[in-house]
Amino acid sequence: MVESEDDESSSHEFTRVPSSIYAGSISTTPITWQSSLGASIAARSDNPRTRVFDDAGTGGRWSFWQGNGGLILGTNPTRKKLHPRTRRFRGMIALLGLIAVFLLMNWWFLSGVEDEDRLPSPVFLFEGEWKKFTKGKDHQRFMYPRLLGLAAHALAEGVGSHEPEDLWQETFLSSSAWKPCSDKDDWKQCEQTNGYIIVSANGGINQQRVAVCNAVAVAHLLNATLVVPKFLFNSVWRDESKFGDIYQEEFFINYLKDDIRIVKELPEELQSLDLRAIGSIVTDSDIKKEAKPSFFLKRILPILLQNRVVHFVGFAHRLAFDPVPVKLQRLRCRCNFHALKFAHKIQETGALLVRRMHQQTLTQSVLDDNLLGHFRASSTRTGEKFVLGASSKYLAMHLRFEIDMAAYSLCEFGGGAEEKKELDTFRAIHFPALTLFANSTEMLPAGTLRSEGLCPLTPEEAAIMLAALGLKRTTRIYLAGARIYGGISRMVALTSLFPNLVTKEDLLSSKEIEPFKNFSSQLAALDFIGCAAADSFVMTDPGSQLSSLVAGYRAYFGGGRLPTIRPNKRRLAGLLLKNSTIEWGEFQVRVKKAFRESEKIQGRPKGRSIYRHPRSHECMCKMG
Known part of the structure; x- marks a missing residue:
């Protein structure tokens, strides 16, 4: 027999009974049995598994149930009546306990609502989100689960802390000394032309932009007339946009009229020429990458003088950056930073993106004026209200994945x-x-x-890098890029760590983005605007054309106030490979150190792009 305490004097008593007492179905006649406890017990339950009995001797209540090796009989004698004062005291204690539990739960719930930066167990959060989007497929697993967890923990602990200043402003005072000054030059255009240059630029919008400005420089070098550039259809980008669909064609022609002559098409007498038959087609295989100006004077000018037409097909990166005469270099800058303005529909929609990222505050800067034109300050199509004043800052990142x-x-x-x-x-x-x-x-x-x-940096690697740089979880982030490889499941780590991340598709209504659907180059132009106008810009692939052009645009028009974060991918890769051993503090210090070292590059290194590094006397003027 075993006893256990229950309140004051009550006790449970148990004893094993013969299975014959419990065998068979219950009859309507009560079963009586003299237990070893000395009680005369009569069955009074119809439950086939547990029977309840009344003890005629003590007035207590008994029950027995099937146990290991037989049946168990237990009793809980009737409790003594408690004094009314005791019952009231216990009732008050119970009520106070319920109130305490309620207040505790209420505090827990409200603290979770107010603290939006609270993260549940990070690794399980990511795995749960990943499973939801991949439906259990063995695809796109996290490559750095430990570092992701450490990053999530660091972001949660960083609530209320300040972000590093160098994320939002350039740290070198000399940056602000450089001013744009490639908009004009003092040369005079020759009266006669040596012929016509046609350019069919390949690649995406940014590679095409470089080709256009290089063609402008070559046209001036050869004293040729440029036909408004054409864009080749690309099997990857699949965009049939023409020059005038992306840029303001008339503005382009008029702005450069003192530099070169630009026409919309060949004269009629030349349109019937078989350019391939007469040897006027020049492809990228005919020109080595980044050829010097002397190559065009020796090889291309004779063809131009003989046939009156040269058609460059592709023309990707076919003009070197050094050695190039200063005035020719400045013409490239004038084309890229001043002559190529986006078409009005792109500017108007781009202005919507920027205002919504700045939460409807109106920014005032030279960059915005050149990037958005009069749409920067005009009323919106949607009737949205905006105000002058300090804008809500945002960071933009181009994820080339x-x-x-x-x-x-x-x-x-x-x-x-x-x-x-x-x-x-x-x-x-x-x-x-x-x-x-x-x-x-x-x-x-x-x-x-x-x-x-x-x-290329994955979304997961980009998320870890941003956390290491000290970005807060609540920071507004504009993400540029086309369809990320792997879709939503690939983005889980990034969107979980930084929930205020948005794309142009998130910011624009279906009606607003409809005119740009199926036109990847025009969509890329919107991304260019969203990145160029950001308070801070992150490059994840220094080799990306969009990132390079955006970085140059910000350096040219930013007045030293628009930082661009350039990761050292080799160093970052080495740190990420230490996922299982490196501590977060060390990881963060080394990532920040690599970032600061990349900031030291101020002028244009020899042979590097003038479009990406415009801070040179060929393109800008240094004051003081």
């Missing part, structure tokens, strides 16, 4: 065999020459490519 970039890099991104098959297939269709080369040549292993910083 579309499938074409992932496939071209030959890197692996944690997706296993399924990912490899998908990228191999895309590469074979869109980059057949690369596929042939990769299959016939011993390539660097994927692990080596990653450790050397040769792989």
Whole structure:
């Protein structure tokens, strides 16, 4: 027999009973049994599993149930009546306990609502979100789960702290000394022309922009008339936009009229020429990358003088940056920073993006005036109200992680065999020459490519980098880029750590973005505006054309107040590979150190792009 305490004098008593007492179905006649406890018990329950009995001797209540090795009989004798004062005291204690529990739960709930930066167990949060979007497929696993967890913890602990100043302003005073001054020059245009230059630029909008300005410089060098540039259809970008769909064509022609002659089409007498037959078609294979001006004078000018027309097909990066005469270099700057203004519909929608990122406050800057024109201060199509004053700052980031970039890099991104098959297939269709080369040549292993910083940054890596730089979880972030490879599931880490991250698709209504659908170059123009106008801009791939042009635009018009964050990908890759061992404090210090070192590059290094590094006497003027 075993006893256990229950209140004051009550006790439970148990004893094992013969199974025959419990066997069979219950009859309507009460069963009586003399227990070892000395009680005469009569069954009074119809429950086939547990029977309740009245003890005729004590007035207590008994029950027995099936246990291991037999049946268990238990009793809980009737309790003594408590004094009314005792009952009231216990009732008050119970009521106070309920109130305390209620207040505790209420405090817990409200603290969770007020503290939006509270993160539940970070790794489980990411895994849960990942499973929701991938539906359990073994694809796109997290590559750095430990660092992600540490980043989430650091962001949660950083609530209420200030972000580093160098995230929002350039730290070198000399930056503000550079002023834009490539808008005019003192040369005079020759009266006679040596012929006509046609350019059919390939690639995306940013590569085409570089080709256009290089063509302007070559046209001036050769004393030729430029036909308004054409854009080739690209199998990746799949955009049929013409020059006038993206840029203000008339403004372009008029702005550069003192530099070169620009016409909309060839004269009628030249339109019927078979340019291929007469040898006037010049492709990228005919011109080495970044050819010197002397090449065009020696090789292209004779063709122009003989046939009166030269058609450059592609023309991607075919004019060097050094050595180039200062005035020719300045003409490239004048084209890029002044002559190429986005079409009005792009400016108008771009102004909507910027105002909404600044939470309807109206900014005043030279950059906004050149980028958005009169739409910067005009009333919006939607009737939205905006005010002058200190704007809500935002950071922009260009995440160059579309499938074409992932496939071209030959890197692996944690997706296993399924990912490899998908990228191999895309590469074979869109980059057949690369596929042939990769299959016939011993390539660097994927692990080596990653450790050397040769792989595009994934959303997961970008999230960890931003957290290490000291960005707050509540910071507003504009994300530029086309369709991220891997879709929503690939973005889980980034959107979980930084929930105030938005894209142009989030900011614009379906009606507002409808005119740009199926036109990737025009959508990229909106991203250019969203990034160029940001208070801070993060490059995740220094080789990206959009990032390079945006960085240059901000340096040219920003007055030294618009920082651009350029990660050292090789150093970052080495730190990320220490995912399982490195402590967050050390990781953060080393990431910030690499960032500060990249800030030291102020002038244009020899041979580097004038479009990305305009702070030079060829493009800008240094005051003081």
